[in-house]
Each structure stands twice: as structure tokens, then as C-alpha cells.
Amino acid sequence: MNIYIDTCVLPRSRLEAGRIYRERYGSSLGFELLMMFDLPDFEDNLKRNLELFAEGPLAFHEPVWGVDHAAPRGSVPWEEGMYHLRLTQKYAAIMHPPTMVVHLSNGPVLPGMRDSMLRSALENLEEMQEMFPDVRLLTENTGIRADRTQLLDQQEFTDLCRSRMMPVLIDVGHANANGWDLPKLIRGLGSQIEGFHLHNNDGVHDLHNRLRNGTIDPAVLVPCMDRYAPEAMRVIEYTRPTLHGDPLLEDIAYLQNLSEKPDQGE
Numbered sequence: 001m002n003i004y005i006d007t008c009v010l011p012r013s014r015l016e017a018g019r020i021y022r023e024r025y026g027s028s029l030g031f032e033l034l035m036m037f038d039l040p041d042f043e044d045n046l047k048r049n050l051e052l053f054a055e056g057p058l059a060f061h062e063p064v065w066g067v068d069h070a071a072p073r074g075s076v077p078w079e080e081g082m083y084h085l086r087l088t089q090k091y092a093a094i095m096h097p098p099t100m101v102v103h104l105s106n107g108p109v110l111p112g113m114r115d116s117m118l119r120s121a122l123e124n125l126e127e128m129q130e131m132f133p134d135v136r137l138l139t140e141n142t143g144i145r146a147d148r149t150q151l152l153d154q155q156e157f158t159d160l161c162r163s164r165m166m167p168v169l170i171d172v173g174h175a176n177a178n179g180w181d182l183p184k185l186i187r188g189l190g191s192q193i194e195g196f197h198l199h200n201n202d203g204v205h206d207l208h209n210r211l212r213n214g215t216i217d218p219a220v221l222v223p224c225m226d227r228y229a230p231e232a233m234r235v236i237e238y239t240r241p242t243l244h245g246d247p248l249l250e251d252i253a254y255l256q257n258l259s260e261k262p263d264q265g266e
Contacts, residue, residue: 002030002232002233003029003234003235003236003252003255003256004029004030004031004032004057004059004233004235005018005021005029005030005031005032005235005236005248005252006031006032006034006061006197006235006236006237006238007031007032007033007034008034008036008237008238008239009237009238009239009240009243009244009248010241010244011241011244012036012039012241013036013039013041013042013045014045015045015046015048015049015052016045016048016049016052017244018031018049018052019052020245020249021248021249021252022052022055022056024249025056025252026055027055027056029056029057029252030056030057030058030059030233030235031052031053031056031057031058031059032058032059032060032061032101032233032235032237033053033058033059033095033097034061034063034064035060035061035062035063035084035087035088035091036063036065037063037066037087037088038063038065038084043087046091050094050095053095054095057233058095058097058098059098059100059101059195059233059235060088060091060092060095060097060099060100060101060135061100061101062084062085062088062103062128063084063085063087063088064103064106066080066081066083066084067080067081067084067085067103068081068106069081069102069104069105069106069120069124069125069128070104070106070107070117070118070120070124071107071124072116072120073120073123073124073127077107078124081124085128085131088100089131089132092132092134092135096134097135098135098136099135099137099138099167099194099195099233100132100135100136100137101137101140101169101195101197102128102137102138102139102140103139103140103142104118104121104122104125104140104142104151105117105121105142105143105151106142106143106149108147108148108149109148109149109150109151114151117151118151125137125139136167136194137167138167138168138169138194139161139167139168140168140170140171140174141157141168141170141171141174141175141180142171142174143174143178144174144178144205144206145177145178145179146177146204146205147206153178154178154181154185158185158188158189161189161192162188162189162192165192166192167194168189168192168193168194168195169193169194169195169196169197169233169235170185170186170189170193170195170196170197171196171197171237172196172197172199172216172221173197173198173199173200173206173207173208173214173216173237174197174206176200176201176203176214176215176216177201177203177204177205177206179203182216182221182224183220183221183224186224186225186228186229187224189229191228191229193228193229193232194231194233195232195234195235196225196232196233196234196235197235197237198218198234198235198236198237198255199211199236199237199238200212200213200214200215200216200218201215201216202214202215203215208237208238208239208240210247210251211251211254211255212251218254218255218258222255222258223258226259234255234259236248236252236255
């Protein structure tokens with residue numbers, strides 16, 4: 001199976017809680033390790049759990065808190081982001097993840113600032129690639145329309161990724177909250193899609209609900225993913241530790257079952 005779980009579902013700074021998934025699925029399950037150096041005890045906990053992540057597939061997710069690549073180079077937010085990225089770089093050299101998910105931006109898109117923010121984001125993406133020469137960076141569709149953090153709409157994101165041949169991770173929850181046409185998005189980017197973040201919501205807010213709790217129908221979505229991006233990682237990305245354990249184990253089994261069913265078309 002090509003299923004990963006993002007470590008943001010684990011109780012904060014208790015990465016060892018991921019051991020239950022390794023014991024259940026062995027090396028067939030992957031982890032997407034979210035770097036959370038904003039937590040004072042995260043790095044020490046990571047050091048204690050390096051072996052857990054060495055036992056199966058691994059992807060990094062760059063730090064989110066304290067990092068906004070749309071900030072201009074040399075600014076205070078840019079410097080703060082570089083601090084977090086240098087720590088991530090340190091562990092990339094130790095753990096050798098083949099891929100890392102990155103955001104173009106995280107903050108609000110201010111009136112009249114969209115073009116300059118995008119320019120900064122693309123410059124910073126190039127610098128990140130220099131920092132992580134052996135890691136494939138997957139650009140995620142980020143930002144939520146309701147929060148005024150959406151930097152690019154569906155067509156703009158698709159055109160940008162196509163024109164630059166960027167490897168992509170599609171966050172289905174973000175796309176759904178922004179009213180994007182998920183099947184069209186997946187068809188349009190096809191083999192450039194190397195990962196998916198899977199969660200659900202009400203079509204407006206970025207809730208990170210369970211797979212079957214929201215307006216996305218996984219029974220429709222997963223066959224589309226299997227058809228157009230069959231090798232892409234399927235990362236279950238829940239952000240609440242209350243979903244750690246039995247709820248997540250149930251949803252891993254559900255996702256496995258969906259991918260095993262024959263494709264009936266769209």
C-alpha cells in the first residue's frame with residue numbers, strides 16, 4: 001500500500017506514539033514527518049525516535065509555524081523561516097527523506113500584494129531546492145479562501161505547476177474548501193502529482209476531519225486518484241490527537257479497501 005500518515009495526528013512531542021502503526025503495518029506504512037521546531041521539546045523527541053522513521057517509507061513536511069515563503073528575502077519573517085529550514089536541513093542530512101512537502105505561502109494575501117508575494121515565494125522555493133539538493137520538493141496547494149490566505153486559484157495553481165513542471169502534492173481538503181473541481185485538478189496535473197493530503201471538511205473551512213466526515217466523497221475521489229496518479233503517496237493528514245489510534249486505524253483500513261476496488265470510471 002502507498003499510505004502514509006502525517007505525524008501531526010500524534011500527541012504533541014510524542015512521536016513514539018507512532019509505534020502502534022509501525023507494529024500493525026510494518027514497513028508497508030509510511031510517515032510524513034511534520035517538522036515542529038516551534039515546540040521546545042520537539043527536537044529532543046525526534047532524536048529519540050529516529051529509528052521509528054528509519055523502518056519504513058518517509059517523507060518530510062517542512063515547518064509550517066514560523067515559516068512563510070511569501071515573505072521577501074531579508075525580512076524578519078524570512079529570517080525566522082530560514083531558522084526553521086536550517087534545522088530541517090540538519091535532519092534531512094541524517095534521515096535522507098526522498099521528498100519534502102512545501103508551501104508557497106502561509107499568511108494572508110494582502111490587497112495589491114499577490115504578485116509580489118508570489119514572486120517572493122518562487123524565489124524562496126529556488127533557494128530551498130539549493131538547500132535540499134537531494135530531496136524532491138512537492139509543492140502543495142495551500143491557503144483557504146475564507147481565511148483570505150489563498151494565493152492562487154485552481155487555474156493559476158495548475159498553470160504555474162505545469163509551466164514549471166513542478167512536482168505537486170494535492171491537499172484535497174484545501175481544494176474542497178476553496179471550491180475547486182478535484183477531478184479536474186487531478187486530471188490536469190496527472191503524473192506531476194506525487195502525493196495527496198487526505199482529510200475532509202464542510203466545503204468552506206479547513207477542518208481536517210476524518211475521511212468520511214464532510215462534503216468530499218472518498219468513494220468517488222480515490223478511484224480518480226488511482227487512475228491519474230497511481231504512484232502518488234496517500235497521506236492521511238489529521239491534525240487532532242483525538243483521531244490518533246482507533247479512528248486512524250479504521251480510516252487506514254477504509255482507504256486500503258477503496259484502493260483495492262476496481263475503477264468504475266468517473
